[in-house]
């Protein structure tokens with residue numbers, strides 16, 4: 195059984211190889227255009243900045259240079275239950291300078307399509323053991339977003355040589371650019 199977290203709660207990840215699953219549903223009819231959400235991963239050092247440009251992993255840069263973080267590919271619609279996009283992590287390969295991994299979901303062309311997270315439903319982040327498939331934790335975002343176009347679903351960070359997950363659930367209204375500015 196996965197542990198269900200509330201916003202702000204933290205939980206240890208006791209698996210060297212795990213997969214981050216991200217899911218959402220959207221209401222395309224509410225805006226008249228397709229809804230494309232994208233998962234992005236910022237791999238950070240102690241200064242809370244990406245350790246190099248290539249450590250921003252997203253649909254156009256699917257793997258970090260150390261091989262530790264791999265995005266499995268872009269999903270254009272979010273249709274259906276279960277994970278819509280996945281990111282695989284192998285902590286045994288992670289660069290020693292890394293102390294945090296931030297997982298952000300943004301809406302592609304949100305401004306042009308007049309879309310925001312207020313129109314997104316059933317969003318969640320979950321983590322499971324890649325080797326066994328066993329669920330480790332899940333966080334369902336229950337926040338009532340209205341103007342946000344980018345949301346940090348969670349972060350994974352190293353503390354005393356253990357890796358833990360924090361359910362974040364905080365958004366920004368400037369899309370992916372807000373997070374690029376924050377972490378670059």
Ligand SMILES: [Ca+2]
Nearest residue numbers: 231232269270
């Ligand atoms: Ca996508």
Ligand SMILES: [Ca+2]
Nearest residue numbers: 218272273274
């Ligand atoms: Ca979905």
